[in-house]
Amino acid sequence: DAGVTQSPTHLIKTRGQQVTLRCSPISGHKSVSWYQQVLGQGPQFIFQYYEKEERGRGNFPDRFSARQFPNYSSELNVNALLLGDSALYLCASSKQSTEAFFGQGTRLTVV
């Protein structure tokens, strides 16, 4: 099992653009969560999806959205990018009532 996989690993975008980040959970895991990690800080919760439904949302603007597909993979979309959106975006998957397993992350740089 390859674990949680995220793509792309690195991305450079211009202010105002839109970006889509992708996550494939561990086989059998139906819950996917997204986190933003700004340099020097701990990961901050953005979204959780379980069985294709949003189960939680952190304190992020509406420019951030996500969805989960029937195969439990997930996409995180960010519109109208700002310089402050530059961060490492982490995806984590979990089975019900078990620990969260993290991917390697996507490093987003907004210029």
Place this chain on the structure above:
Amino acid sequence: AQRVTQPEKLLSVFKGAPVELKCNYSYSGSPELFWYVQYSRQRLQLLLRHISRESIKGFTADLNKGETSFHLKKPFAQEEDSAMYYCALSPNAGGTSYGKLTFGQGTILTVHP
């Protein structure tokens, strides 16, 4: 609102010395507490969780509800323990709550030879 505080950003010890990484939390209910570790160039991984009450790689952590703390301890630090350590909290709502973690800012532990 839930909050996790790790007061030390950096912690340096010598090999063989005891180490304690501090974590304090605030949460109105009964949360689940975790320690995650990130070694150089590796992904974030679970080190231990309070409900399992295990010792992993010589580390232990006891949940003190009175002091709302979950400090991580190891009696004899090793060089391979050098890493970033995050304390995290999950609302103990069961079911799908394990995906909703609140992290502290992290402590970089350096163990010198």
